[in-house]
Amino acid sequence: MASTPDLKIGQKLNEGKTKQIFELVDQPGLVLVQSKDQITAGNAVRKDQMEGKAAIANRTTSCVFKLLQDSGVKTAFVKQHSDTAFIAAHCEMIPIEWVCRRVATGSFLKRNPGVKEGYRFSPLKMEMFFKDDANNDPQWSEEQLLEAKFCLGGLSIGQCEIDIMNRSTVAIFEILEKAWATQNCTLVDMKIEFGVNVKTQEIVLADVIDNDSWRLWPAGDRSQQKDKQVYRDLKEVTPEAMQMVKRNFEWVSERVKLLLESQASGRVVVLMGSTSDIAHCEKIKKACTSYGIPCFLRVTSAHKGPDETLRIKAEYEGDGVPTVFVAVAGRSNGLGPVMSGNTAYPVINCPPLTPDWGAQDVWSSLRMPSGLGCSTVLSPEAAAQFAAQIFGLTDHLVWCKLRASMLNTWVSLKLADKKLQACSL
Template sequence: MASTQELNIGQKLNEGKTKQIFEIVDQPGLVLVQSKDQITAGNAVRKDQMEGKAAIANKTTSCVFGLLQESGIKTAFVRQHSDTAFVAAHCEMIPIEWVCRRVATGSFLKRNPGVKEGYRFSPLKMEIFFKDDANNDPQWSEEQLLEAKFCLAGLDIGRCEVDIMSRSTVAIFEILEKAWATQNCTLVDMKIEFGVNVKTQEIVLADVIDNDSWRLWPSGDRSQQKDKQVYRDLKEVTPEAMQMVKRNFEWVSERVKLLLESEANGRVVVLMGSTSDLAHCEKIKKACSSYGIPCVLRVTSAHKGPDETLRIKAEYEGDGIPTVFVAVAGRSNGLGPVMSGNTAYPVINCPPITPDWGSQDVWSSLRLPSGLGCSTILSPDAAAQFAAQIFGLTNHLVWCKLRASMLNTWVGLKVADKKLQACSL
C-alpha cells in the first residue's frame, strides 16, 4: 500500500474479485478503492493474475467517472488517488447488477434462443441480476427486487428508487455509447451497480466501470472486440494469450481518455438591442456555461445601425467557428429577422417580454417575412438549451450534458412526488 502513504488508511471494509475497499480514518464518509491485478470470468471459476491490470482498470474507471460527472451524473467517485486507487464516497452497495444492452450477444442469446446475434435493441434492453455468487447471479424481475425490500444506509429501496436506478442506467449507457461512437467503437452492452451514500442517503452510481464492465466492438465488428470477452473466450490461458488480453485492456485505457475531449467547438453570440437587456442576456450566458459553451455578449440595433449589425455578423462568420446567434430585442424586434435574413447560421429570438406591451411586442418575433427561419424562445435558459441541442449534434460532450440534465430533471420530479406522497399519508 505504498501508494497510499499520504492517506490515513484504516480497516478493510470489503474485498471483491478485483478490488479492495478501505476506510479513510481522518476523512469520514470517504473510502479508498484499491484495484487488484486479478482478472476473473464465470464468477471466478477462471481467474488469473495480469500484471498491471490494477493500474489499467483504475485509469479506465477514473476517466469514465470523470466523463459522467462532467456530464452531470451523480457518482460515488471523488478523485483518482494513485495509479491503482481512487477515493470515493462511502456507499452501502445495492446487491444488483443492472445490465443494459444495445446489441444481442453473449448470455442473452443463451437465455433467449431464436434471437440472432447482432439484433439491435431500440429502445435499450434492460436486465437485472441479483449478486449471489453461490447461485451464479440469478436474473431477477423488478417485482423480485421490490419484494426483496432492501434497506441500505437507512434508505428503503422501493418503487421510486428502482425507477431512478432503471432510468439512470439507460442515461449512463447512452452517454457512454455516444462518447465511444466518437472513437468508432460500438458499446454493445454494459453492467453497472448503484450504492446508497451513507452520508446523504442518496442513490449514486458506485463500484467501478472498467474494461470488465462492458463489451466494446471497434467498427461494430465482434471479431475486433477489446473487452474482457477475449479472456472469457480463451481455450487455454498461456502467457502469450494473457499478453494479448493485456494489450486489449491497454488499448481501451488509452482511448478512454479521448472520450473527455472533443474536436468540435462552437459558441453562442448574444446580440442585444440595448444594455437595458443585459440582465436577460447574462442569464443566457450563464445557462450556456452550464453546457460548456462559450458565450459572447454584444450590443447592436438593427433599426438604428443595420450596417454595424451586419458587420458584427460578418466578424463571427469569418473565423470558421460554428456559431448560434441569439437576438435579444424588445418592443419591435428587427434584430432577429435581419440576422436570419443575412446569415446561414441559426438564429434564436429571445425577446425580453415586459408586462405592459409584451403580448403585442412578441408578434414581431413570431410573425416573420417569408424566407426567414429564426425560432423564438422566451426563456433565457431554454434559449441556451436549444443552442446546446444544436451543438450537441456534433459535440458529444454537450450532448452528454443535455442527456444528464434530462435524467436529473426526471429524478427531481420523482423524488418530489415521493416526498409529497409521504406528507399526504
C-alpha cells in the same frame, strides 16, 4: 494496506475479486478503492494475474466516472488517488447488477433462443441480476427486488428507487454509447451497480466501470472486440494469450481518455439591442456556460445601425467557428429577422418581456417575413438549451450534459412525488 502521507488508511471494509475497499480515517464518509492485478471470468471459475491490470482498470474507471460526473450524473467517485486507486464516497452497495443492452449477444442469446446475434434493441434492453456467486448471479425481476425489501444506508429500496436506478442505467449507457461513437466504437452492452451514499442517503452510481464492465466492438465488428470477452473466450491461458488480453485492456484505457475531449467547437453570440437588456442576456450566458459553450455578448441595433449589425455578423462568420446567434430585442425586433436573412447560421429570438407591451412585442419575433427561419424562445435558459441541442448534434460532451440534465429533472420529479405521497399518507 499502508497509509500514504496524504491519506490515513483504516480497516479493510470489503474485498471483491478485482478490488479492495478501505476506510479513510481522517475523511469520514470517504473510502479508498484499490484495484488488483487479478482478472476473472465465470464468477472466478477462471482466475489469473495480469501484471499492470490494476493501473489499467483504475485509469479506465477514473476517466469514465469523470466523463459522467462532468455531464451531471451523480456518482460515488471523488478523484483518482494513485495509479491503482481512487477515492469515493462511502456507499452501502445495492446487490444488483443492472445490465443494459444495445446488441443481442452473449448470455442473452442463451436465455432467449431464437434471437439472432446482432439484433439491435431500440429502446435499450434492461435486465437485472442478483449478486450471488453461489447461484451464478440469477436474473431477477422488479417484483423480486421489491419483495427483497432491502434497506441500505438508511434508505428502503422501493418502487421509486428501482425506477430511478432503471432510468439512470439507460441514461448512463446512452452517454457512454455517444462518447464511444466518437472513436468509431460500438458499446454493445454494459453492467453497472448503484450504492446508497451513507452521508446523503442518495442513490448514486458506484463500484467501478472498467473493461470488465462492457463489451466494445470497434467499427461494430465483434471480431475486433477489445473487452474482457477475449479473456472469457480463451481455450487455453498462455503467457502469449494474456499479453493479447492486456494489449486490449491498454487499448481501451488509452482510448477512454479521448472520450473527455470535445470533437467539435462552437459558440453562442448574443446580440442585444440595448444594454438595458443585459440582465436577460447574462442569464443566457450563464446557462450556456453550464453546457460548456462559450458565450459572447454584443450590443447592436438592426434599426439604428444595420451596417454595424452586419459587420458584427461577418466578424463571427469569418473564422469558421460554428456559431448560434441569439437576438435579444424587445419592442420591434429587427435583430432576429435581419440576422436570419443574412446568415446561414442558426438564429434564435429571445425577446425580453415587459409588463406593459410584452405580449404585443412578442409578435415582432414570431411574425417573420417569408424566407426567414429564426425560432423564438422566451426563456433565456431555454434559449441556451436550444443552442446546446444544436451543438449537441456534433459535440458529444454537450449532448451528454443535455442527457444527464434530462435524467436529473426526471429524478427530481420522482423524488418530489415520493415525498408528497409520504406526506399524504
